[in-house]
Amino acid sequence: MTLLARAELIHSAEAVSAAVSRVARDISRRLHDRRPLLLCVMKGGVPFAGQLLTQLNFPLDFDYLDVSRYGQATTGGALSWRVAPSLPLAGRTLLVVDDILDEGVTMAAIRDRLLDMGAAACFTAVLADKLHGREKPLRADFVALTVPDRFVFGYGMDVRGAWRNLPAIYAMRED
């Protein structure tokens, strides 16, 4: 059986879409008058950032950064910075958008680096916050959904490089 056929549906496409719209409204309320620079974290942040962008009805700028610490693995390793944002950050309000806050190592390192680069404020938005019960180095300001403490994929999140393109969120079965 294929990996997808054996996987368990955690959040349907409809549930993901509704949660993204709710977060878009929250972000609009909080940041509408701050002309934020929205930074998409490659690669997993692409679907979430793309859908958010179409629902944020206020002026903003857009750029991306690329970091990775999982590669094809299901456990995290050392963080590798591949591309830093190219737009100037000094004095800006940032909104960093990623697919998942798991151990939180990636988002905390991104926030620290962006503040070091001169950003005035760094807000964070994630599609999924993984509930594993361990302390995280940061809490995201905007969270669309929670996911259980299992390896999840879909809507930007990959499993061994695949299935980022799914409109719903699935979890691998443990056995």
Ligand SMILES: O=P(O)(O)OC[C@H]1O[C@H](OP(=O)(O)OP(=O)(O)O)[C@H](O)[C@@H]1O
């Ligand atoms: O909270 P953490 O435990 O640090 O994990 C979260 C990070 O892991 C994934 O990135 P990955 O390294 O797989 O890069 P990718 O998005 O390019 O696949 C995900 O997109 C987050 O950026």
Ligand code: HPA
């Ligand atoms: O559960 C996960 N799925 C996909 N990518 C991830 N990166 C960190 N945790 C995960």
